[in-house]
Amino acid sequence: MASVSTAPTSARVVILAAGKGTRMKSRLAKVLHPLSGRPFIEHCLSQAQRATDAPPVVVVHPDAVDVQRSLSGRCDIAFQTEQLGTGHAVRMAAAAAAGASDVIVMYGDMPLIRAETLRQMLQTRRASGAAVALATLITPNARGFGRITRDKNDAVRAIVEEVDCTPEQLAIQEVNVGLYCFDGAWLWDALARIRPNPHKHEYFLTDLAEIAISDGRSVAAVVTHDQDEFIGINTRVDLADAEAALRRRINREHMLNGVTLVDPATTYIEVGIEIGMDTTILPNTHLKGATRIGAGCVIGPDSLLQDAVIGDECHIEKSVVLESTLDAHVHMGPFSRLRPGCRVHESVHIGNFAEAKNSEIGAGTHIGHFSYMGDTDCGAGVNYGAGAITCNYDGVDKHRTRIGAGAFVGSDTLLVAPVEMGERARTGAGSVVTKNVPADALAVGLPARVIRRKQ
DSSP: OOOSOOSOOSEEEEEEOOOOOGGGOOSSOGGGSEETTEEHHHHHHHHHHHHOSSOOEEEEOTTOHHHHHHHTTSSEEEEOOSOOOHHHHHHTTHHHHTTOSEEEEEETTOTTOOHHHHHHHHHHHHHHTOSEEEEEEEOSOOTTOEEEEEOTTSOEEEEEOGGGOOHHHHTOOEEEEEEEEEEHHHHHHHHTTOOOOTTTOOOOGGGHHHHHHHTTOOEEEEEEOOGGGGOOOSSHHHHHHHHHHHHHHHHHHHHHTTOEESOGGGEEEOTTOEEOTTOEEOSSEEEETTOEEOTTOEEOSSOEEESOEEOTTOEEOSOEEESOEEOTTOEEOSSOEEOTTOEEOTTOEEOTTOEEESOEEOTTOEEOTTOEEESEEEOTTOEEOTTOEEEOBOSSOBOOEEEOTTOEEOTTOEEESSEEEOTTOEEOTTOEEOSOBOTTEEEEETTEEEEEEOO
8 A cells, every 4th residue: 555644634535446437438547537637536636635634545446557656645545456346445445544533435436526515524424423424415317326215304214226226215316426424433343344235246335324323323414406516427428527517617616706708618717727807718718737817818719728827918819829928918819829938028919820939029029920930039029020930940950049129020031040130130021041130230132141231
């Protein structure tokens, strides 16, 4: 067992993630499939970390090396070698979680459960003194969940798995969604008393409700109403449902924080994105990774920003920004692209069908349409004409171009790197620049030559 912390704690979250996930029909482990840009086990992990001070315990199959690698250093890992049911899986976490006064158990394929719900489960169990607190959902769509049976006093009596339900029990609309908080001092002995299910020959965690009652302990129910929170992912259809539900949740939070989404249904914002107040996101826009957007921007339509940092009052129209930083008041597009490594200073205009890569672009520079700027240090106030290109690759190595402040690069100029244009230097349209152009000089031709210098 890999361990992050062995010190006793007041509460631990155990995440069950040892299932094979065969219904995903994928070579990728089920819990590593992306949801809002992250493997969905990471959503479970982050919410568990927010709910308690102690690192979670994740139960995985020992062959799931990729899963273990993705979790390394952020949780305790326990192994379930044989797939003998949920009760058996929790027993595998005993060595890591035995010192906890409370043990919260959640499934690794339910990534939309919130930390607030986990904390509510903990508070309910402690306040009631119950051996078990479990989350239930009132729904006409049971989706295979076990049914909650209650006695005449409305106390929980048992959880009946769907495979064991009578016709009358199948009609029950209160279902067990698979989220529990247990009295840690009671749990481990109770787990040893679960008997294999006669139909599936597995040890079901749900049997603990009846064991608690037979021990004279109570079972507390936390009735929930958000069906989206308990979407379980077993197939790619479920994954798409979870993606849509999480997108609704994320988009709603941004709108409540002062961001306008013109059409939330066609706005795709991954978890963790930061957007400033009074920014408008237009349809078919995708915001990914560690993107941060300032206030008062207009982004979209049809734009993609990934790991981008955008200053205030920028306008990015039908364009792509990848791993680049834009200062305030930048206008870009339509149909332009910033590849990784660009730093665009304030009040730059990037025209349509323009591309830049690994370049610094000075404040107030104007980049014309149908142009390319690669591996370039471009000063402030430069006019970079339509169709201008930096030829940064010689077939073996990349080379840099330097353009001084106030320079004028004529339309269809080719700057063959390594090359420099001094401050206020100019090129004529169609020039092929293979040698440095001094400050205040004009170069024209193919290859370009200096024909005039400002006196």
